[in-house]
Amino acid sequence: MKRALLFLPVIVAIAFGIFLYTGLGKDPQELESALVGKPVPAFELADLKYPDRTLTPEVFQGQVSLLNVWGTWCPACRDEHDDLIWLAEEKGIRVIGLNYKDNRNQALRWLQDLGDPYQITLFDPQGKLGFDLGVYGAPETYVIDKQGIVRYRHVGVVNPEVWEEKLGPVVRRYQQEGS
Amino acid sequence: MLPELGQVTLIIALLLSVLLAIIPLYGSLTARDSLQAFARPLGAGQFVFIAIAFGILTNAFLVDDFSVAYVANQSNSLMPWYYKFSAVWGGHEGSLLLWILMLSGWTLAVATFSRRLPSVMVSQVLSVMGMVAVGFLLFILMTSNPFDRILPNVPADGADLNPLLQDFGLIVHPPMLYMGYVGFSVAFAFAIAALINGRLDAAWARWSRPWTTVAWGFLTLGIALGSWWAYYELGWGGWWFWDPVENASLLPWISGTALMHSLAVTEKRGVFKSWTVLLAILTFALSLLGAFLVRSGVITSVHSFASDPTRGAFLLLLLAITVIGSLTLYAFRAPVVHTRAKFGPLSREVFLLLNNVLLLAAMLLVLVGTIFPLIADYFELGNISIGEPFFNLTFSPIAVVVGILLGVGIFSRWKKTDEGYLLRKMIVPTVVSLVVAFAVVLTMGSAVSAEGTGFWSSFSLWAFFGVLSASWCAAATLQDVWNKSGSRHGRLHGLRRQSRSFYGMVLGHLGLAMVIAGATVVNNYGIERNVRMSPGDTATVGDYQFHFDSVGEREGANFTALVSRFDISRDGEPVSTLYPERRRYVVQRNVMTEAGIDGGFLRDIFVAVAEPVSSDAWAVRLQYKPLVRWTWLGALVMAIGGFLAIADRRYRIKDEATERRKATVAGGAGAEGRPAEAGV
Structure with missing residues (x-):
């Protein structure tokens, strides 16, 4: 009986190993959000540029948008910034920013320095909306359709390849829908 | 030419470690001394060739050889030489080579400082370390070769090292951290060797202890340096972020701390053997798990390496072979015989067991918090963020309780402690810590609270318990020193009589008190x-x-x-x-x-x-x-405590000490005989 107990660690280890293996297959860059197919969670957040203006999920109505979660504290966000500008300016994609757990002055200066790809930027210093969205780390980018429903989630940097292979097809599909 | 030579030396090192993994082990199982004698030369040879490979890669950085892909990605001709040097371990491939260099360095150290050990033990320990080296050398050669070239279009200049990493902190932080991670492979190898030959006894625990302690000391320094670096370099003024990579270094640290204490019980009392062996395996497994989490891309982190599923799969395979192999061996070979040693409910054994239980609970919390996104995804709970609040809420109470229990446990004795005795000892620490906690919370609280000076507006319960735990732990430790140093030849004589391992323990506990105090005060009153x-x-x-x-x-x-x-x-x-x-x-x-x-x-x-x-x-x-x-100074004090403990006389002049003990065996003058040795 006691000997049988000694096998417990190896059984736990194997279970844990299988669990890690499934995680490996998935890769968080691919993790689907539980919100896919559901509306963007309700929020009331200030506009980054106009602190007096309150924004709600209304901002997503009527046009397919990318919701990009970023912060000045996130080095990878700097990497993808030029590509977001490229998407906004060359491809005419509507990009909405979610300034996540950040400082307003720093965020504004960042946009002034590096250019502003965002039509609207939600200011979320406490990470409320980020929490509801299940953001694990910045940058993350969501595709939101015309009805404000989350259609896709991408964790990590956006670049032309990610656009061509992942985000672009989804955006195009929902742009065609009902137009 | 040189980079190709580097690759060749790595292949030679791989061959040597394959031989090291097989020949001495085979020799020890068949009792052939001539084969066992290969262990030390093979270990040394492996180190030499890996060191040459490391030197060649370093040279490629210093001479700006951008035809080497890794150099081109990590370096730039404008960087000062010391950052070129530290850029060697600024990325995945080079840091892996550093890891392997450290592993072979530890192997060499074991080969050098184990003259007193039975040859069977040495052979098996070195063979196990050879096996670990085989795994990592295969990993680097097959998935992460640092010597890959970019030919024929050699870039004119490198992409530069991430500016975050161009800092003194990066020069020293990873080597310290890896020394710790890899150092636990020694305790692991000792545990496996003991399982193989069935010698799980006090001698095994005594041999493992200094290696565990020194690895733990390096890991402590490495974590503290990382925290310090984040503090001044990330520009945010935080000192701990509960980032997955930080957590990955904390896991083996907590488990290693438990192992140090458990080894002490096994050495002194011959109990908890199975538990100690399991901890040794667990600690090394957590070191490997850390490497896996950081390098596989399973979990995204602020400072994880570029993720690559092939590497992740390979590392997981390595981890699986190591862990499943050793745990299966454990299941068949760990002793189930109930030890005869009896101990009462207030004995030091029980307090150290509680210490282990709490540390493991803390370790599991950190582990669960770190891989929570994976768990949530697995059970389709959606991607739920848990971050600082979870860790602060769950980890802090455990830290407080560990500090308080430590203060009680330090006065306890092996086998049985008298309740009255224990209570009497606790009077002074209780008074001192209550006074300190109230004083700190009231003065600092009123300095910080903006509105009014009312009692409750400035009183923070969390801060109170944190400071109480820290001052209690420090006061109890100092009282213990005071009690033990009593001597009829005067206090100074009494203090001198204490062993270095006793002072090591004292510093370890005072350091912990400093960390708890610093963390509590800065988080509440910053x-x-x-x-x-x-x-x-x-x-x-x-x-x-x-x-x-x-x-x-x-x-x-x-x-x-x-x-x-x-x-x-x-x-x-x-x-x-x-x-x-x-x-x-x-x-x-x-x-x-x-x-x-x-x-x-x-x-x-x-x-x-x-x-x-x-x-x-x-x-x-x-x-x-x-x-x-205080958070970093405390960690420094802890690490110094660890290094002091292994400088103890009983480890230092081993051969002479053995001789002397033989000569004076009746007098009991050996180092182990002194009362101070009761300290762990």
Whole structure:
């Protein structure tokens, strides 16, 4: 009986190993959000540029948008910034920013320095909306359709390849829908 | 030519480690001394060839050989030589090579400092370390070769090292950390060897202890350096972020701490053997798990390496072979015989067991918190973020209880402790810690709370318990020193009589008290203000006035910096002048914030200048951080304690000591015989 107990660690280890293996297959860059197919969670957040203006999920109505979660504290966000500008300016994609757990002055200066790809930027210093969205780390980018429903989630940097292979097809599909 | 030679030396090292993994082990199982004698030379040879490979890679960095892909990705000709040097381990491939270098270094150390051990034991330990080396050498050669070339289109210059990593912290932090991670492979190898030959006894525990302690000391230093680096280099003034990578280093540290204590019980009392072996395996497995989490891309982190599923799969395979192999061996070979040793409910054995239970609980919490996104996804709970609040809420109470129990346990005795005795010992620490906790919480609380001076407005229960736990732990430790150093030849004589391992333990516990105190005070009473300032402005934080004097420019080796000057004063008295910088790195076009920090034993003043908000105004972060330095100083004290403990006489002059003990065996004059040795 006691000997049988000694096998417990190896059984736990194997279970844990299988669990890690499934995680490996998935890769968080691919993790689907539980919100896919559901509306963007309700929020009331200030506009980054106009602190007096309150924004709600209304901002997503009527046009397919990318919701990009970023912060000045996130080095990878700097990497993808030029590509977001490229998407906004060359491809005419509507990009909405979610300034996540950040400082307003720093965020504004960042946009002034590096250019502003965002039509609207939600200011979320406490990470409320980020929490509801299940953001694990910045940058993350969501595709939101015309009805404000989350259609896709991408964790990590956006670049032309990610656009061509992942985000672009989804955006195009929902742009065609009902137009 | 040289990089190819580097690859060849790695292959030779792989061959040597395959031989090391097989020949001495086979020799030990068939009792052939001639084969066992290969262990030391093979271990040494493996080290030499890996060191040559490491030297060649370092040389490629120093001479800017951008035909090597890894160098081109990590370095730049503009970087000063010391950053070129540390850039060797700035990325995945090179840090892996450093890891392997450390592993072979530990193997060499075991080969060198194990003359007193039975040859069977040495052979098996070195063979097990050879097996680990085989795994990692295969990993580097098959998935992460640092010597890969970019031919024929050799880039003219390198991509530069991430500016975050161009810092003194990076020169020293990873080597220390890896020394710790890899060092636990020695304790692991000893455990496996003991399982193989069935010698799980006090001698095994005694041999494992110094190796475990020294690895733990390095890991402590490595974690503290990482925290310190994040504090001043990330420009945010935080000292611990519960980032997956930080957690990955904390897991083996906690488990290693439990192992050190459990080894002490096994050595002194011959109990908890199975448990100790399991901890040794677990600690090394957690070191490997850390490597897996950081390098596989399973979990995204602020500073994880570029993720690659092939590497992840390979590492997982390595981890699986190591863990499943050793745990299966454990299941068949661990002793189930109930030890005869009896101990009462208040014995030191019980307190150390409680210590282990609490540490493991803390370790599991950190583990669950770290892989929570994976768990949530697995059970389709959605991607739920858990971060600092989870860790602070669950980890802090355990830390407080560990501190309190430590203070009680330190007075306990092996086998059985008299309740009255224990209670009497606790009077002084109780009074001292209550007074200190109230004093600290009331004075600091009233200094911080803006509105009113009411009792409850300034009283923080968390801070109170944190300070209570820290001062209790420190007071009990010091009282223990006082009690033990009593001597009829005077106090000084009594203090001298204590062994180094006793003082090592004392420092370890005082260091822990410092960390708890520092963490509690800075988290509860630190002040942070984000303000918009122009030259000429003054802002107040706590008791300090920050005067933004002027801005200027400065040219660095591979960056240009905007330097601001801040004059800090307190009640009109100048305190210091700080020069925070905003650096623009030319090649990577990154902007980095270099904070201006006036460090002190009791408080830090921290100024970071962030983005400009208009042509002459900047967003500025001003912070007052009381006792923040205690977190790192405490870790330093702990690590010094560890190194002091292994400098104990009983480890140092082993052969002479053995001889002397043989000569005076009746007198019991050996190091183990002294009462101070009861300390763990």
